[in-house]
Amino acid sequence: MAIGVDLVDLRRISNPDRLAKKVLSENELKLYESRDDKVNFLGGRFAAKEAFLKALGQGLGQIPLQSIEVLYRGLNQAPYIFYQNVEYDVSISHDGDYAIAVVCI
Template sequence: MIYGIGTDICDVRRIRESLERHGERFPARVLGENELAVWKARGARWPQRGVSYLATRFSAKEAFSKAIGMGMRMPMTWRNCEIANRPQGHPQAGQPYLVLHGALKEWFESRQLHAHITVTDETDYAASFCVVEHMPHP
């Protein structure tokens, strides 16, 4: 059964401006530990890809927070929610998925929820869509 649906569109130029204004404090506030490492690696090789990565993660977390009906309030925090990608060799290699931490993970699992997330980006925009299902155990 569908628990919630969320979508978000993010202006990549706004993310770039935030990076220019706040430096690494901005991604450190928005990205989880694993995401931060990916962002740094991508940004070091291709600065624009680093900005796009940050924008897609920002957008995906917004979409997820809408799907669970919580917005950005506890236990939903930027850093307790990470968006990872399935590794090479996995049947759905590259597919994004949620990795939750701390109180958010406990809250989510206690309600027997499962999330599906997708992200996309173009030059000026990043967009995300999230469907959260209630999947009670038999």
């Protein structure tokens, strides 16, 4: 098993719509558009994707972030990562100016 973690300072996201188009998949963009807390949502997605790369042992830039999807499943709408047709566990949390995510693969 490998784990990855990433912490995002939301104050560094100066242009959320531009970043969203760069890092979110089509499915995630639909979720983003429906959210009132867009910057929180985006920060959580960014943290989850970077945590996944860490767990994989890959550096930023080797895998397009849009290809790593963070979706919701089940009645309780827990998030999961969908990458190359495989599902992975992820946990995301927000408080104030920060979003954090942990991924196990």
